[in-house]
Structures are given as C-alpha cells and as structure tokens.
Amino acid sequence: MQIIAQILFLLALVAGIGFFIRNIRKLIRNIKLGREVDRSDNKGERFAKMARVAFGQSKMVKKPISGFLHVIVYVGFIIINIEVVEIIIDGLFGTHRVLSFMGGFYNILIGSFEILALLVLIGVIVFWIRRNLLNIYRFLSRELKGWPKNDANYILYFEMVLMVLFLVMNATDYQLQLNGAPHYASEAGITGAFPISQFLLPIFEGMSNATLIIIERTAWWLHILGILFFLNYLYYSKHLHILLAFPNVYLSKLRPQGEMDNLQSVTDEVKLMMDPDADPFAAPAEEETSAEPEKFGASDVFDLNQVQLLNSYTCTECGRCTAECPANQTGKKLSPRKIMMDTRDRLEEVGDIINKKGKYEDNGKQLLDDFILREELWACTSCNACVEACPIGIDPLSIILDMRRYLVMEESAAPNELAIAMTNIENNGAPWPYNQQDRLNWAKEN
C-alpha cells in the first residue's frame, strides 16, 4: 500500500514538473519571436537592482497597505515552500517528517511556517476584499472584466485553500502524535511545533486514528497536488510574475528613464543622407537587395524586442501603472496595463498558432488595431509615471513609442496637428511656424 502511494507520488511529481517545463519552453520560444536586444552590460548593477527591487520588494512597499500584505504573502510563499522539500522527500520515500532530525530548529521552522500560513491566509483574504468589495480605482478598469478578474480571484482562492490544507495537515498530524499513532508518534516526543494548528484540535476531538489518518493524508496529498497544479496554472494566468519578476528586473533599463533608444536603422539612413561622399546613383550591394528592408517601429509582437515580450508575460495586472497614468486618470482610453495585457494576449495567440501548425501563419490579425487602438497610443504623454510605478521594472512606454514609430514612419498616420508640428520642425526648426531667423528676436524685445 505504502509503495503504491510512493509510486503515485513520483508519477504526480514527474507529470507536474514535466508539464511545467514544457510550458516554460513554450514561453521562451514565444519570447524569442521578438527582436534581440543586448542587456549583457553592467552585470553587477543589474544583480543589485534585482536584489533590491525583485527580491527586496523595494517598490512594492511604496503603496504601504498592499505592499505590506504582498511582502507577507511573498515571504510566506518562499518560506513555506521549504516545507515542500520535506513533503517531496516524505512522499518519495514514505518517511514521516524526514527533516525532524534537526530537532529544536525543526520545531522553529514548522512553527514559523504555521504563523506565516495564518498571515498569508489573512493577507489573501484582505486582497480578495480589496479586489471584490472595495472600490479601488485600479481594480475597476475595463480591461479587468471577465477572465482577468476571475483569474485573480482563482489565484486567491487557491492560496486560501493551500494554507488551510497545510494547517489541517499539521493539526491532524499533531493529534495523531498526541494519540501515539504508529508512524506518526516518535519516542523523542512531539515532532514539530504547532502554534496555530493546535487551535484546530477541538475540531478533530473524538475522531478515531483511522479517520484522522484519512484526513491527514488527504490534506497532505491535496496540498502537494495543489502546489503542482498551481505551478502549472502559472503559465495560463497572470501569476507568472512570481518567477519572471527576477529576470525581468535584471534585464530592465538602467539608463535614465527619460532616455529613449535611438533606432540604429534610422541612424544609418541619416548618416548616408548627410554623407557628402555618398554616391546617390550607386547600385545597392548584392546582399542589400535581397534582404527585406527593416521595418520602422512595431505593428506586431515580432517587431518588439525580447525584453518587451518578457515584460508582457511578467505583468501581473496589478494596475499601479494605470492608476498613475495621467491619460487614464482623465478618462482617456489609454491604460498602460492594457498595453501589456494586449501584447501578451497577442503573443499567446501567435504561440497557439505555432503550437498547432508548427510555424506562424498569418491569421489576419496584428497587435496594432486588433488589440491596441491608435486612440490609446496617441493619448500618452510619455511622462514615465507607468514605468516608475511598476514594482517589477516593466516599461509600457517603450511599446507605446515603438508603435507610434510604426504609425508615423511606416504609415504616415500621425494625428493631423502633430503632422503639422513635425512639418514645422522639418521646415523651420521649431514645432510652430516661426522663421528660424527670428529665433533671437526675444533678446531685442522688451
């Protein structure tokens, strides 16, 4: 009987982890559909930023309430997962609390897991209340209707259930140890400390050991199967941030936020135009004629770079960007969170086509217009509030800029007044129609 449980456990573990790896490979494949971008510089600074922002949650706590609750759930998640190591060993080898040889330290560990589990449970309940009962601006946006809202709630329910299972497992285990049940009780006394689950004991009072074992085993199995399921749910949800936040922060921009990249393809063109030695009648070199001319800006996910695509998978839809966006606050359609969600949804759509057909075949859709509207793109003031607000280094502004570049340089589709301002800059060196020769007139006026 025991050996069957061990084999079933091994199968569940292999299936859970195998499926997870399969999904991660798909994720990497999809991200690699984007343009390459070199972020291999300044490794030390990048590690320090990752330690501070991702591991240290430094930007999360800028909003004190949600930040504090998030730190609890985050710390709880990491620490309680140490317990998963023990569960895996116990499951594979049929042992009971294999790490208990650590003695007093083990009791401290289990005790602190219990306290954290309770805190996580409370935190997650407060999160649910904030999301569903309170009118918090960033949870009311259009883009959260339907699946994104449900997704967020499923994750919260899941965490609640996992924590309850953990505590029930411990409580019944404790009761079994108190009852002196074989396999559970040990000569040395009680294994583990149960500062929280001891209060659950009255529920199990008077139950036979057989019943208790069934409850304990059920909670144990559901807990570990739940974790394996959750691991695989990540890929289909917004919750990937628990893994991707780290590489995402590592790869985020280190330069001043105000700096926007200079397009190399344009630099080459401008250099050629300004080169007095350039031969206007020169035939293009062989390789140049065969290569497709590089597209300016982005109209689809293929035109974005790999960090931007990673950004889209990392976004957990918290909406801090949208809450800070001046356009969004004043009722415009633009929502930086939606830019990230749309990018991810389009990338997933492309990924699904590749899954089914082996390669991408045009399905008549693209990121521009079918997902992100021009009206959204033109509402941006490039103020960087969204970039500043993101706790894990996502840059919605860079996607907005790349899509504007496509609109202007490939489609000449700037709003009329902007087109006029650009014409002015081109003709007289200022966005207004003033003669460049009048540029110093102010010095003579009084």
Next chain:
Amino acid sequence: MAEALKVPTMAEYMAAGKKPEVLFWVGCAGSFDDRAKKITKAFVKLLHEAGVDFAVLGTEESCTGDPAKRAGNEFLFQMQAATNIEVLNGYEIEKVVTACPHCFNTIKNEYPALGGNYEVMHHTQFLKSLLNEGKLKVEGGKFKGKRITFHDPCYLGRANGEYEAPRDLLRKLEVELVEMRKCKSNGLCCGAGGGQMFKEPEPGNKDVNIERTEQAMEVKPEVIAAGCPFCNTMMTDGVKGKNKEDSVAVMDVAELIANAQDL
C-alpha cells in the same frame, strides 16, 4: 523702453576667437512663446548677475527633435540631432545649460549615442551650482513667506531623477514650500509631454492640466512654481480655467529668483 538685454551669440564669440564657459540652449518655447520668453529673459538676467560667461546659438539653434521623437518620428528626430550636433561640435561646446527639461533630457541622454557629448544641466541645477559657488545670491525678497508649490516636470524629475535642485532654490527664497499630494517621483504630468502640447487631447472626461491644477489648488498656493516652459503654459491655462489667475501665479523658478531681486 528699457535697455535691451545683452545676449552674446556663439558666432560672435567665435569671431572674437573666444569660447564661453557655457552654452545657453534656449529651446523653441524659450525663443518663440511669449510666456516662455519671459523665463528666458529672467534666466539671462541671472546669468549676467552671476557674471557667467555664456553665449547662445541664436539663429543657428534648431529644435532638439524631442517632440518628433516622442511622437514616433525617429527619422526627423535624428535629422535634427545630426544637424544640432554638427553645430555644437563645430563650436566645440563642452557645457550646455537649458531652461527646458525636454531639451535637457534629449541633449543629455539621446545625443551622446549620435556623437554629441556635452555636460548638460537644467537651469535649476545650474543656478544651484552658482549659488553654491557664491556667484549668485538667492534671497527671499518679495516672495519671503509666500505659499509656493513646485510642479515637477516629468523630464526633469522622473526622467532624470532631479527633484531637489528646484526645491533647494525655492527654500533659499525663504518661501513656505508646500508639496502637492502627487509630487516628486509620483508627480502628475501637466499633460504636454510626448507631443501632446501640439495636439488636441484624445476624448476623455477632463484635461490633464485641469486635473493637475486641481491638485495644486488643494494646497492653496499663492504661486505654482514650474521648471519647464510647457508645464508653465499648461498650468497657466489650468489656473485660468479655474478663474484663479488673479490669486494664483504660475512662475518659473528662474523668474521667482530674478523677481525677488527686482532684476
């Protein structure tokens, strides 16, 4: 008519075989916009007051390309950048100061990769350095004790992390500096950036500058201080929209310092 300002140009310096210690990059708004021209003049007065050896490009200056770049016209931006860099490098410019955070950001961050490497300062940073060196006196004067709030320009603050230089100058004016609930890295945009200055906003329920003006009004200031000609325009319009132009002034930090000393 008062005496005209003395504003030397790089061409004049070159002709005299001299080089100024700093180039004052005036910018399009500072050159052509009637309101912004006052900021330009106030800053020039302060430069004279501090005895700074400076020059402007005058008719050789052209738009940095910031609005074009942020509107998506990278091509036009790089054309502008290439032309400007050629002029700046031709004059062997080493240090640039500007009263426009957009010009500041572009020349400081986006020109280097295109061959334009200069030390670039926003005018509030430059004024603060003059103050530290003892070249410029900043004293309360008529603004002493007045309730003033500072609106952070996005391209000075979030974009380049400079929040303190303008505030340090205001503190020196012995004003009662009050902060809006959205300030520094959380500051709300005035609504002009990213090319919005030159177009009508997208449909919504409010203009961004009205929202920002309301935030400023919450702290009941006598003056809204700004550090950007575009913010200045947007906030001035916002104050007018609230019919408060008689009780609330919108002024650049440079203007406040110059006016305090009756320059």
